[in-house]
Amino acid sequence: MRKQLRSGLSAPLLLALLLSATATAAIKDFKLEAYFFQKVGESFPVYVKNAVDELGHPASGTVQIAIKGGDGLSPDSFPPILNPIVVSNGEGSAFQVLTNVAPTILEGIADTVKRTANTIFVTSGELHHFSIQISSPQTSGQPFAAPSTLTAKDMYGNPVVNFDAAVDSVVILASDFGQMSNNVFNTTQDFVLGVAGLTSKQTTYTGQGGFLTFQAQSQSGKSGLSNTVLLRSLRIESIAAVPSTVTRGDTILVTVRVFNTADISGTVTDLKVNFSLGDLAFEITNAGLPFTISANSAFDFVLRVIIPPDYPSGTNLISGRMAGLFNSFVVQDSFSGSASFQVTGGINLEYVPGSLYPQIYLLDRFAPNFQVRVSYQASSYAVLDTTSYISLKDTLGNPINSYLRPVVALSPGQGSLPLRFGQKYTTIPSDFGPGKYQLSLVLRGYENGTVPFSDSIVLPDSLELRTLVPLQYVLGSLSPDTISAGKPASFSFTVNNPTDSAITVQIPSSSISFSKESKGYFDRYTRLKSDSAYLTLSPGLHTLFSDTLTIPGNYPWGNYQFSAELLYVFTPSTYAVYRSLLTQGESLYVKPPDNLQRLAVNPILLTQNGFISPGATMDLLKLVLKNQDPNTLHSIVLNGFSIDFGAASAQDLFESYSAQETNHDWRIDYPSVSGDKAAIEFPEALILAPYEEDTVIFSTTFKTDLNTSSFAITLDQSDFQPRDYFQGQAGVPVPVTSTGGEVLSYQSPTYTLLSGSFKSSASSFPNPFNPDKEQATIIYNATPAAKVSLQLFTLTGEKVLNLENPEGANSFKWDGRNAEGKRVLSGVYLALLKNKQTDEEIKLRIGVVR
Known part of the structure; x- marks a missing residue:
């Protein structure tokens, strides 16, 4: 189936x-x-x-x-x-x-x-955050025990194995006011496969201890927090003195409270107190050293101090320093709080709150130069000398003092006065990091010129050290990026605030500049502008605007390097700093100016006779060339020019021609002629400085067998090709005008070219003529060139006038006067022309009508 x-x-x-x-x-x-x-x-x-x-x-x-x-x-x-x-x-x-x-x-x-x-x-991906893992507990003043690591991580928590602290430095800070050392990571070797060992770096916290966290902060703005760490520490928690005011010879009790923050017992091995006005002997009245303090508890040490009879007067600041042990680990702490007592005398100086200037410094610009104001209320005279100082301490507790300059005299009833302190550092102390620092003011001098005094004041105003992440320029944002020389322009550009907080810029003090050459000769500056003096820029993109600026017309054209100088402001009344904006090679292109300069051409005829004989040689035309330059102060370059002859052509008119230039004494010969125009080319470029003139004379030899009866000289701006010239650079074409400023369009009177034999060419016009209004012109053609005489007679044979022309001439002018200059009567007169070379004679009749 x-x-x-x-x-x-x-x-x-x-x-x-x-x-x-x-x-x-x-x-x-x-x-x-x-x-x-x-x-x-x-x-x-x-x-x-x-x-x-x-x-x-x-x-x-x-x-x-x-x-x-x-x-x-x-x-x-x-x-x-x-x-x-x-x-x-x-x-x-x-x-x-x-x-x-x-x-x-x-x-x-x-x-x-x-x-x-x-x-x-x-x-791994890009750096996203940091992870700090510190084993707990740790001991104040001791390098962090292992395992303690700082890891650069991507957003998924993977170590950034190629992180380089030399490119993006990292600092670790504590959550309290404790001091950190070896906490700056700024070399390539600090991180291995994205992990830095705090133990091998010897990163150390010194401070009051307790439960703390630590934060990592990179220059690029990335951060991270640590786990909570117990810091074992024996710390001086407080210092108090009673009574608060004493005189010389009194006894004062100073209580120093030491607190054990650890989970085990700690032993105080040394305890010292210091006084700002000078050393004082003391004894501990209620304990002996070493002294053990149980875990997480405190003990008050009571010290008895006697004020000597010669001790200086003033505010006496008390600071303390102690050392102790946790097992085998040595711990130390210091205290420089506001504990003080007053030793009375004749001087009373008080700090004016808020008068510290500046209250903010950038780390890379730090130089401890300060100004404060103090008020003086006393009835005696005093002098503050240059041992007075203002002091701050680095992260290790080392003092940096800025001394009073100059000596200051105090007078009764003077009120408040400024004090200036200065000390310059060529490098930033390595133990300084971002944060706030307490300042102390120590004033020393003499009462009434002989009695020494000293006063110490802890300022209520602190100094803040900051790092600055500057604004970033957005490449390609400059607008406009092309302008014409000589024309004003306003500019805008875009900046990016890459941080997570606002940045304030003082607009009137910030500027942009454009530079053509490194030597700065062609630099141009203008200020920024805004509706307010201080512009606060939130994180993200912002557009800044400038006042108008003009690149002068006589400056070079081409690319100008763009740069900006911004004044960053932290608080308007305290501190500001300039920083250049990194514009990454951005440039402004400056075009040639809208040109008002022109080449003015003045044609001058050198022969007033309107009749020219064949074969004649003559200076025909003079050209005056001038650089009319009202705005650019630039030169004009011209390589040559041409001359037109109306309906006639140069090759039909001339056997040869030449040009004679005046300024350089150039002579340019053209023994043969071709083309319609007579073209003149200079041996080298002719350069006319502003308002400079030059003259060119055009000479010619006419042909003997002319087939043209007349011509006129014509010129227009196409016959010249001038260009702007500056700094060795040929620029835009320059207009060609007459001396009056109109576009060049010139035509001479018409020249008549004589032809025929000596006898057939002779004539007189107008005939008859009125001597009161005109002259009679008797023309002839003598070829080859020869001397010609003219004799005028009355019909009765009486001689009226005798004239003679040189070789090359072809006309006579008669004004109706005799040889004595007297006016002749109306009538008909005989004219006898004679060619001196051939002895040919011509008789003409000329009528005179008055």
């Missing part, structure tokens, strides 16, 4: 059944592949390849992705993102995201079939 059914199936039906079975078959084998190196947090593709069913045909389906080798969770418990791969016809891919830097092996699962990919090596 089964054989019958099988044999009864047609071939097409059997093929369809086989194809249907192949399309729905499960994936029985496949390959899983991924690239070897990936970065945490970044998506990457994983590929399924060669997925087949049990018959070896390409299969379709879904492959689930799992972690087979490696820890999928990041150190901060971020899971990976694993997406299933949809397989079609044997191939498929999907993006995955890993969060742990450990080498990872992915596994693909299709039903019961499992295949693994190659090992993926995952690198």
Whole structure:
């Protein structure tokens, strides 16, 4: 029966059944592949390849992705993102995201079939935060015991193995006012694979102790907090003195409370107190040293002090220092609080609250120069000498003193007066970090010129040291980035505040500049502008604006380096600092000015005779060239010019021509002529300084066989190609004008070219003529050139006038007067022209009408 059914199936039906079975078959084998190196947090593709069913045909389906080798969770418990791969016809891919830097092996699962990919090596991401792990307890004044580490981490908690503290320095600060040492990490060697050892760095906390946390802060603004750490410490918790006012010879009791913050007993081995006005002997009345204080408890040491009869007067500040032991660990503490007592005398000086200036300094600009005001209420005279000082202490407790300059005299009823203290440092003390520092004022001098006094005041105002993260310039934001020289322009540019707090800039004192050369000769500056003097910029992008600025027209053109100088303000009344904005090579392009300069051309005809004989040689035209430059103070460069002759052409008119330039004494000869125009090319570029003139004389020899009867000289601005010239650079074209400023368009009177023989060419016009209004012109053509005489007679033969022309001339002028200069009568006169070379004679009749 089964054989019958099988044999009864047609071939097409059997093929369809086989194809249907192949399309729905499960994936029985496949390959899983991924690239070897990936970065945490970044998506990457994983590929399924060669997925087949049990018959070896390409299969379709879904492959689930799992972690087979490696820890999928990041150190901060971020899971990976694993997406299933949809397989079609044997191939498929999907993006995955890993969060742990450990080498990872992915596994693909299709039903019961499992295949693994190659090992993926995952690198850490960018710095996101810091992790500080400090074992607890620790001991004040001792380097942190191991294990204590500072780790640079990405956002998933993986160590940033390539973190370099030389590029992005890190400082660790305590949550109280304790002092830190070896807490600045700023070398490449400080971090190894993203981890810095606090023990090997000898990072140390010295302070009052108790339960504390520590914060890491990098220059780039990244931070992190530590676990809570118990700091074992024997600390001086307070110092008190009674009575508060004494005179010389009195006894005073000083109580020093020492507190043991630890979880074990501690032993005080040494205790000292210091007095700002001078050393005083003391004895401890209620205990002997060494003295043990039980865990988490305090003890009051009572010291008896006697004031000597010669002790200085003033406010006597009390400070203390102690040393002790926890097991074998030595601990130390000091106290410089507000404990004091007054030794009465004739001087009373008080600090004026809020008068400390500055109250803020930048670490990289720190130089302890200060000013304060004190009030003086006394009936005696006194002098403050230069042993007076203002003092602050670094993180190790070392004092830095700035001394009074100069000596200050105090007079009764003087009221308040300023005191200035100065001390310059060439380098920043290494033990200074960001934070607030207490200041003490020690005033010393003499009462009435002989009695010494000293007064010590703890200032209620503290000094804050800060680091500054400056604004960042947004490249390409300068607008406009192109201007014309000589035209005023206002500018804007964008800055970014990269911090998480506001930055204040004093606008009127901030400026931008554009510099053409490093020597600064062509620098131009302008101030920033705003509706308010102080502009507070929140985190993010901001646009700043400038006042108008003009690059003068006589400055070089091209790129000018853009820079900005910003005055950062911390509090308007206390402290500000300039910083240059890093503009990353941004520049302003300065175009040539909108040019008002021009080349003024003054054509002057050198022959007033309107008739020219063939073969004549003459100076025909003088051109006066002038650089008219009212605004740029630039030169003009001209390589030559051309002269047009109206309907006639130069090659038909001239046998040769030349040009004589005056300033350089150039003579340019053209023995042959071609073309319509007479083109003049200078031997080198002619440069005219502002308002400079030069003269060119155009001379020519006319052809003897002229085929042209007349011509006129024409000039326009196309005949000249002058350009602006400055700093060796040829610039834009310069307009060509007449001396009156109009666009050059010049045409001379028409010149007539004489032709024919001596006899046939002679004529007189106008004829007749009125001598009261005009002259008679008698023309002729003497070719070759020859001397010609003119004799005038009356009809009765009486000689009126005798004239003679040199060779090359071709006309006479008669004004109607005789040889004696007298006016002739109306009538007809005979003119006799004679060619002296050929002896040819011509007779003409000329009428005179008055």
